[in-house]
Amino acid sequence: MNIVTASSQIAYCLTEGTEIHDEGQGIVVVSPFFQVAISPLGPGLKQVFSGLAQSPCSMRWINATIDAAHEEGMLMTCYRYLSSLMRHQMCHISVISESSGEPLATLYPTSASFQHKWIHVQPEQLYRLSRFAYMHRGEDEECWLESPLSHALLTVQSKLVADLLYQLATARTPLELARMTGEGSLDTVADVLTLLLMGNFAAATTDDAQLAEEHDVALRQWEFHDLLFHSRSRGGRHSNPLGGTYRFLYELPAQPVIKPAPWPVTVQLPQPDMERIQRTDPTLSLAMEKRASIRTYNEEHPITKEQISEFLYRVAHIKDVYTYGESGELTRRPYPGGGASYELECYLTVDRCSGLAFGLYWYDPLKHTLSLVREPDNDTERLLIDAGQSMGEDSRPQVLITLAARFQRVSWKYQSIAYALILKDAGVFYATMYLVASAMNLAPCAIGAGDSDLFASLIGSDYYQETSVGEFALGSR
Numbered sequence: 001m002n003i004v005t006a007s008s009q010i011a012y013c014l015t016e017g018t019e020i021h022d023e024g025q026g027i028v029v030v031s032p033f034f035q036v037a038i039s040p041l042g043p044g045l046k047q048v049f050s051g052l053a054q055s056p057c058s059m060r061w062i063n064a065t066i067d068a069a070h071e072e073g074m075l076m077t078c079y080r081y082l083s084s085l086m087r088h089q090m091c092h093i094s095v096i097s098e099s100s101g102e103p104l105a106t107l108y109p110t111s112a113s114f115q116h117k118w119i120h121v122q123p124e125q126l127y128r129l130s131r132f133a134y135m136h137r138g139e140d141e142e143c144w145l146e147s148p149l150s151h152a153l154l155t156v157q158s159k160l161v162a163d164l165l166y167q168l169a170t171a172r173t174p175l176e177l178a179r180m181t182g183e184g185s186l187d188t189v190a191d192v193l194t195l196l197l198m199g200n201f202a203a204a205t206t207d208d209a210q211l212a213e214e215h216d217v218a219l220r221q222w223e224f225h226d227l228l229f230h231s232r233s234r235g236g237r238h239s240n241p242l243g244g245t246y247r248f249l250y251e252l253p254a255q256p257v258i259k260p261a262p263w264p265v266t267v268q269l270p271q272p273d274m275e276r277i278q279r280t281d282p283t284l285s286l287a288m289e290k291r292a293s294i295r296t297y298n299e300e301h302p303i304t305k306e307q308i309s310e311f312l313y314r315v316a317h318i319k320d321v322y323t324y325g326e327s328g329e330l331t332r333r334p335y336p337g338g339g340a341s342y343e344l345e346c347y348l349t350v351d352r353c354s355g356l357a358f359g360l361y362w363y364d365p366l367k368h369t370l371s372l373v374r375e376p377d378n379d380t381e382r383l384l385i386d387a388g389q390s391m392g393e394d395s396r397p398q399v400l401i402t403l404a405a406r407f408q409r410v411s412w413k414y415q416s417i418a419y420a421l422i423l424k425d426a427g428v429f430y431a432t433m434y435l436v437a438s439a440m441n442l443a444p445c446a447i448g449a450g451d452s453d454l455f456a457s458l459i460g461s462d463y464y465q466e467t468s469v470g471e472f473a474l475g476s477r
């Protein structure tokens with residue numbers, strides 16, 4: 001049975017901001033982003049598109065209109081044109097309640113790769129929600145169903161559809177779903193399911209009651225949060241603004257270029273002799289060849305305050321502060337940083353170092369000083385133990401460097417990519433630390449994970465404003 005085409009509840013609607021202009025022989029469809037010209041059009045097709053310009057058009061009405069115009073073979077053409085409008089995000093599809101006339105759910109394409117394909121729902125076939133589908137509240141009052149597997153989003157506009165989504169956590173047939181949801185007739189269930197299938201939010205199960213995505217070797221190895229982060233922070237399958245949009249320019253102040261730290265300066269670090277260093281340093285190729293992760297230290301001669309000073313200066317000191325357009329104040333540093341935002345702060349948990357008292361310090365890259373954030377205690381001990389465990393060795397870092405991001409320094413300017421940029425910046429910082437440590441004959445090792453909640457409480461910051469995004473162990477060889 002082909003439930004879809006029997007339905008009068010599925011309707012095509014023009015998306016807000018899109019207009020259809022009659023151009024005699026054909027039409028021109030205009031949205032804020034695209035323009036699509038369709039010409040020539042027979043009377044049936046013309047009637048369909050002028051209908052669409054006025055109000056939602058049900059599939060049944062579209063089919064009947066083309067049929068009545070005796071335009072043989074034009075039905076496929078009509079849906080091809082509608083596909084083009086969908087791919088240009090000029091048109092969307094709703095399931096509209098026959099009793100109330102209100103939409104139950106609406107599918108909005110979000111990219112040009114959207115597949116406008118009708119999959120015929122079978123009443124006795126099992127269907128299930130993808131493990132990548134999730135619902136959240138949008139900026140307005142609507143509930144959105146989204147998925148990193150989808151090139152569309154679906155607004156959930158009724159309790160009936162919310163119930164169906166809940167039931168589809170388990171594989172169910174449309175017949176079962178119609179019985180369970182009570183008020184939902186089989187036709188309505190099938191209509192909603194067709195939108196879920198078209199949007200790739202749900203699929204028919206295979207013979208073992210699993211979804212194809214569960215057999216897909218690549219997809220099985222993607223965790224939900226990783227794939228969502230990847231798809232939302234790259235272009236391709238969403239229509240969100242992406243890049244340096246300065247969305248808070250006139251609304252919120254930018255974070256200051258230098259962290260206004262609450263801690264007084266504790267240690268004036270010696271200025272390294274950069275001329276001597278430039279004369280005596282190994283070449284870049286030698287430093288790169290020698291570079292290795294080293295997890296054991298020379299405990300007889302632990303790292304010194306002078307070495308830490310030279311290391312921090314060479315990796316992270318501020319060379320210059322300047323002003324650049326809407327970005328405000330920016331800095332120049334030895335390592336590159338996305339948008340020159342330089343949101344990463346460098347904290348040192350000093351455990352064994354000659355010349356520096358134990359404790360947690362913040363590095364001021366402008367003054368080249370250290371400020372004591374807190375004396376050693378159980379929590380700083382926890383940081384060192386965790387780092388030691390991550391390195392899989394008995395020894396723990398002589399000095400643990402924690403990179404913390406002042407997130408809003410980046411998210412004030414960048415949309416969609418802010419956190420991805422921060423992690424890339426952390427990678428750049430790691431590479432710079434590795435190379436400088438290699439040139440200085442120190443023992444460096446990056447660490448892949450840490451406790452950001454613990455770190456925020458240690459430095460007394462708001463987790464959403466500043467906390468750790470990376471850790472790095474350093475010591476003597």
Ligand SMILES: Cc1cc2nc3c(=O)[nH]c(=O)nc-3n(C[C@H](O)[C@H](O)[C@H](O)COP(=O)(O)O)c2cc1C
Pocket residue numbers: 291292293294295390391392430445446447448449
């Ligand atoms: C992002 C990143 C995370 C890492 N995390 C850890 C870690 O948690 N524990 C560890 O012992 N080594 C860690 N490493 C070091 C790698 O294991 C090491 O770079 C890799 O094995 C290659 O060895 P090499 O650095 O000596 O050339 C990390 C390296 C990077 C770049």
